[in-house]
Amino acid sequence: MAKNNKPDLKKGEQSWLYSPEVKDHFYNPRNVMGDNEIKTYEADGVGEVGSPACGDVMRMWIKVDSKTRKIIDCKWRTFGCASAIAATSVLSEMAIGMTVDEAKKIKPEDITKKLQGLPKIKLHCSVLGDRALRAAIEDWESKNQ
Amino acid sequence: MKKVYLDNAATTPVRKEVVEAMRPYFNRIYANPSSFHMAGKEASDAVQEARKTIAGIIGARPQEIYFCSGGTESDNMAILGAARFYKRSGNHIITTRIEHHAVLEPIHHLEFSEGFKGTYIGVGENGVVDPREIEKALTSNTILVSVMMANNEVGTIQPIAEIGKIILKWRKKNNTQFPLFHTDACQAAGALDIDVRKLHVDFLTLNGSKIYGPKGAGVLFVREGARIDPLLRGGAQERGLRPGTENVPAIVGLGRALELAQKEREKENARLIRLRDWFAGEILKKVPGTYLNGDSEKRLPNNVNISFLNCEGEALMLYLDAKGIFVSTGSACTSQTLDPSHVLLAMGLPPEAAHGSVRFTLGRETTRDDLKYVLRVLPEIVKKLRDISPTQFEYGKK
Numbered sequence: 001m002a003k004n005n006k007p008d009l010k011k012g013e014q015s016w017l018y019s020p021e022v023k024d025h026f027y028n029p030r031n032v033m034g035d036n037e038i039k040t041y042e043a044d045g046v047g048e049v050g051s052p053a054c055g056d057v058m059r060m061w062i063k064v065d066s067k068t069r070k071i072i073d074c075k076w077r078t079f080g081c082a083s084a085i086a087a088t089s090v091l092s093e094m095a096i097g098m099t100v101d102e103a104k105k106i107k108p109e110d111i112t113k114k115l116q117g118l119p120k121i122k123l124h125c126s127v128l129g130d131r132a133l134r135a136a137i138e139d140w141e142s143k144n145q
Numbered sequence: 146m147k148k149v150y151l152d153n154a155a156t157t158p159v160r161k162e163v164v165e166a167m168r169p170y171f172n173r174i175y176a177n178p179s180s181f182h183m184a185g186k187e188a189s190d191a192v193q194e195a196r197k198t199i200a201g202i203i204g205a206r207p208q209e210i211y212f213c214s215g216g217t218e219s220d221n222m223a224i225l226g227a228a229r230f231y232k233r234s235g236n237h238i239i240t241t242r243i244e245h246h247a248v249l250e251p252i253h254h255l256e257f258s259e260g261f262k263g264t265y266i267g268v269g270e271n272g273v274v275d276p277r278e279i280e281k282a283l284t285s286n287t288i289l290v291s292v293m294m295a296n297n298e299v300g301t302i303q304p305i306a307e308i309g310k311i312i313l314k315w316r317k318k319n320n321t322q323f324p325l326f327h328t329d330a331c332q333a334a335g336a337l338d339i340d341v342r343k344l345h346v347d348f349l350t351l352n353g354s355k356i357y358g359p360k361g362a363g364v365l366f367v368r369e370g371a372r373i374d375p376l377l378r379g380g381a382q383e384r385g386l387r388p389g390t391e392n393v394p395a396i397v398g399l400g401r402a403l404e405l406a407q408k409e410r411e412k413e414n415a416r417l418i419r420l421r422d423w424f425a426g427e428i429l430k431k432v433p434g435t436y437l438n439g440d441s442e443k444r445l446p447n448n449v450n451i452s453f454l455n456c457e458g459e460a461l462m463l464y465l466d467a468k469g470i471f472v473s474t475g476s477a478c479t480s481q482t483l484d485p486s487h488v489l490l491a492m493g494l495p496p497e498a499a500h501g502s503v504r505f506t507l508g509r510e511t512t513r514d515d516l517k518y519v520l521r522v523l524p525e526i527v528k529k530l531r532d533i534s535p536t537q538f539e540y541g542k543k
Contacts, residue, residue, distance in 0.1 A: 027467060032532070032533045035532060048535065052495075052500070055457060055496070055500040056457075057534075059535035077533055081476065
């Protein structure tokens with residue numbers, strides 16, 4: 001106990017459950033689709049997975065260079081817990097610069113690895129991330145093939 | 146960083162007076178209360194003194210108080226114990242859908258493995274059980290009814306005395322001693338009047354860790370004449386119903402904690418209710434898309450449970466955590482099963498509202514300044530999480 005009789009947790013400033021990488025992406029998410037751009041963003045593909053009933057919804061927007069088939073931009077929004085948010089954030093970083101064929105091969109384990117692991121019970125969050133990206137790529141493919 | 150602990154329904158700190166009361170019983174008065182010498186007698190006296198104190202506060206006789214390791218054990222003792230003792234008289238148990246797992250799981254176990262049948266009564270959207278629903282579920286096979294006194298998640302206060310009267314009437318009409326009636330009063334202790342005669346209960350569960358007493362200390366009140374099969378077999382402690390050397394410091398601490406809680410109850414309740422209503426009102430006013438879960442009147446003085454739409458509870462909890470604010474959530478993501486709170490679902494909340502629920506439970510040490518700090522950081526945190534959510538739930542029902 002601290003002097004003021006309030007909890008004096010040694011690591012109280014950070015949650016104990018997650019790796020530093022998860023915390024970093026959770027507290028400072030990258031490539032979030034901003035309010036200011038959501039209406040004007042010209043996505044080449046959009047994908048959404050999950051359902052509010054299970055507590056996770058992820059949506060991804062991608063821009064694809066049709067000549068090189070490279071993902072040149074990737075934005076996302078997630079309704080979900082810390083690991084769901086971190087998984088989508090880190091995935092957006094992984095995807096940018098990849099060809100769509102490479103990106104489609106991203107497996108949940110690749111996302112988990114980049115996050116330095118997830119608690120077992122949270123592994124499904126990373127599964128949702130790669131499905132959202134694949135859905136966006138398939139959306140692009142359906143328009144371009 | 147400022148630290149604000151708003152998880153007092155999970156557990157409370159042990160208050161100073163309680164620590165002081167416990168201190169001699171670790172290494173000065175340490176003998177086994179069962180030992181037949183002066184040192185043992187001294188320890189035994191302390192246990193009996195605590196028993197008397199607790200009995201006095203809940204309107205029981207000392208011989209009706211059984212010490213055990215906490216709320217979970219006490220609930221298990223009552224439910225498994227009564228069901229097993231009276232299994233020849235019936236196999237039906239009535240409870241509610243908003244009970245603590247320490248009540249639901251023993252009943253599930255009895256259903257799964259020991260041939261019992263459970264009936265789970267629902268609640269209204271205010272989180273309160275309708276006593277008439279209990280009445281309707283009673284059968285000649287019902288041996289036990291278990292309803293919590295106050296809910297741990299949404300703080301709603303259940304009409305225990307009313308249910309108790311219905312059960313008394315049923316017993317008289319049918320000339321039977323069944324069903325017996327158990328209530329888990331872990332959350333109610335310290336806030337409500339717990340008088341077993343006024344509540345008409347046969348079993349009542351209490352513990353130390355929610356009332357500024359020690360963890361690992363619990364009580365089961367067993368009305369004289371009601372019987373239970375013990376969970377543990379061993380020595381003659383607690384009249385054989387709970388064998389094992391008594392945890393003397395914890396028992397002394399529990400007695401002292403309940404005594405202090407009782408003494409300060411009215412004044413502290415009034416203070417907490419003022420803080421609670423102001424705090425809940427400010428959140429609802431400052432943050433759009435928020436709803437108070439549970440009845441606004443029939444609720445514990447320290448409980449504020451709010452759903453933040455389009456904001457997932459665990460994420461919100463951890464963003465608050467990073468600001469030194471400690472709360473809990475009914476979101477699936479903090480449970481081992483990945484289901485959102487069974488209590489909120491029983492109240493009819495849509496899953497997206499259950500996933501976005503946060504429980505703030507105030508305590509003795511909570512000040513208006515603490516809550517002002519929460520109100521300062523909360524709106525921006527909610528906004529940030531909503532900005533990264535693709536969902537746009539609306540929940541116009543309330």
